[in-house]
Amino acid sequence: MADLSVNICGVDFKNPVIPASGVFGYGREYEELFPLSKLGGIATKGTTLHLRTGNLAPRIAETPAGMLNSVGLQNPGIDHFIESELPNLLTKDLVVLANIAGATPEECAEVAAKLDETDVHMIELNISCPNVKQGGAAFGTRCDMAEEVTKKVRAATKKPLVVKLSPNVTSITEIAKAVEAAGADAVSLINTLLGMRIDINTGRPILRNNVGGMSGPAVFPIAVRMVWQVANAVGIPVIGMGGVSSGRDAIELMMAGASAVQVGAAIFTDPYAPVKIIDEMNDWLDSKGIASVKDIIGTVKPW
Amino acid sequence: MKYTQGNYIISSKQAIARQIYSFEISCPEVASIAQPGQFVHIRANGFTLRRPISIGGIDKEKGTLRIIFEIRGEGTEQIARLNQGDLIDMLAPLGHGFTVDTNYKKVVLIGGGIGTPPMLPLAKIYGSTATMISGFRNAAATILQDDFAAAGAKTILCTDDGSAGIHGFVTEPFKELAEQGGIDAVYACGPMPMLKNIAAICKEKGIFCQISLEERMxxxxxxxxxxxxxxxxxxxxxxxxxCKDGPVFNAEEVLW
Structure with a gap:
């Protein structure tokens, strides 16, 4: 048994595998299949100040080796999360990363301030949702706005703050450096890539929102590249995600510089994917005689 | 257990019409808890998303489920390549099924095209109290009429082109039945315009109506x-x- 534990911003994870925000809800549905305590952590569904109904359907489309989604941050609002979902999650022996979003920096800060008074372990600030018209991706694609929203949220909470970055930018390292300077304790990346599919028989986009976020194995090489670039550009930990669907993928992303990995679309293909990834990582480490998963973080030897 | 995921053996496979297949799947733990109106979520090899397919038969004694599906795209084409004896990866049983009340004296089941299979478990329960109205494009696309008859249901067949049964949509014979009165419940699955029309008739007549919807999932x-x-x-x-609140909804809840 290899040591799979990692520490990010002072928070101990028993293993580095975390279901990504938006895929896993607040954990209840997957708890029917396996105990949440097997996971290193959970990134909860992106939650805003008030309830959001989300976008019209269809919200989902298949793509080669992946998918598009445009859920539009449907969520019950932060008060409901704190009252009805967080207490349950805090009993499950895993790290809870509360993913938050908002239309303005002030709204994000207000949500963070409410979480600051709870026992949640970490806050993951989504500045990169491609599916909402205001805020969301707009914060994540400009350095000055990314810095402003991070500063406001930083001022509202002492919780470890992870800022989730958009890949839909010219230079993700510039954004990463901006949020680091603004007080982020870690960054997570990549959120989905903006994509589109058209039904050629009707001439209509498949998604009712026309465009949506692309994820799945097809985006994995982009995630590896961006995690590697960002890990080399900032001094804070990087949580990697984007198309991870096996233990080998998780190891690869950690070699690129990730201190932990989030798993998204792979869970739709196989609901047990996060649990299998943990087992596969352990088997690989054992087969290589590597005692701790920490020993592979950022060990890629670039040419 | 509400649902589980596993690999199950396909115990028989039949092509029942052009591009339409029927699988019998040996899955005792799923069959023992499955309800009419629920669905199974099937992994298609090489695809990220599973394909939701309604349950067309539940045999708790044999421990089998039956699914009947049409090739609609690459994913269902991949699933259709599976053969008897192969393993099929299912997450099941899922969703909220039909409300069944065996005290009902007269129920109407309505299926349009590949929306007919989820009516079959209801026909098995309701037997001769059920009238099954099926609608298809044409005679060649017609499926399951013998199965509904074997379950004891009265069958009314409609085709869009008149090549079998009544020439026209399922709403015509349904309107006549609704006029006669005495219907305790209507259950329907099929294209949205069909469901919308049926829901409107039921609302006007004050008949309890449940519909099964589909959506990209x-x-x-x-x-x-x-x-x-x-x-x-x-x-x-x-x-x-x-997937969770449905696929079966009370028709009056749905905003069209």
Whole structure:
């Protein structure tokens, strides 16, 4: 048994595998299949100040080796999360990363301030949702706005703050450096890539929102590249995600510089994917005689 | 256990019409808890998203489920390549099924095209109290009429082109039945315009009506919120989810 534990911003994870925000809800549905305590952590569904109904359907489309989604941050609002979902999650022996979003920096800060008074372990600030018209991706694609929203949220909470970055930018390292300077304790990346599919028989986009976020194995090489670039550009930990669907993928992303990995679309293909990834990582480490998963973080030897 | 995921043996496979296949799947733990109106979420090799397919038969004694599906795209084509003896990866049983009341004296089941299979488990339960109205494009696309008759249901067949049964849509014979009165419940699955028309007739006549919807889906269990459906609950508009709140909804809840 290899040591799979990692520490990010002072928070101990028993293993580095975390279901990504938006895929896993607040954990209840997957708890029917396996105990949440097997996971290193959970990134909860992106939650805003008030309830959001989300976008019209269809919200989902298949793509080669992946998918598009445009859920539009449907969520019950932060008060409901704190009252009805967080207490349950805090009993499950895993790290809870509360993913938050908002239309303005002030709204994000207000949500963070409410979480600051709870026992949640970490806050993951989504500045990169491609599916909402205001805020969301707009914060994540400009350095000055990314810095402003991070500063406001930083001022509202002492919780470890992870800022989730958009890949839909010219230079993700510039954004990463901006949020680091603004007080982020870690960054997570990549959120989905903006994509589109058209039904050629009707001439209509498949998604009712026309465009949506692309994820799945097809985006994995982009995630590896961006995690590697960002890990080399900032001094804070990087949580990697984007198309991870096996233990080998998780190891690869950690070699690129990730201190932990989030798993998204792979869970739709196989609901047990996060649990299998943990087992596969352990088997690989054992087969290589590597005692701790920490020993592979950022060990890629670039040419 | 509400649902589980596993690999199950396909105990028989039949092609029952052009591009339409029937699988019998040996899955005792799923069959023992499956309800009419629920669905199974099937992994298609090489695809990220599973394919939701309604349950067309539940045999608790044999421990089998039956699914009947049409090749609609690459994913269902991949599933259709599976053969008897192969393993099929299912997350099942999922969703909220039909409300069944064996005290009902007269029920009407309505299926349009590949919306007919989920009516079959209801026909098995209701037997001769059920009238099954099926609609298809043409005679060649017609499926399951013998199965409904064997279950004891009266069958009314409609085709769009008149090549079998009544020339026209299922709403015509249904209107006549609704006029006669005495219907305790209507259950329907099929294209949205058909469901909308049936729901309107039921509303006018004050008949309890449940419909089964479909939507593009990812997780299948209510976590990802992908399969939104506009509904009304307690007079408030609410995006329900076809996978968990449905696929069966009371028709009056759905905002068309």
């Amino acid at each position: 990812a997780c299948g269990i209510g976590a990802c919120l992908g399969c939104a459906c506009r509904t009304k609950r307690n007079d408030e508009e609410y995006f329900a989810h076809v």
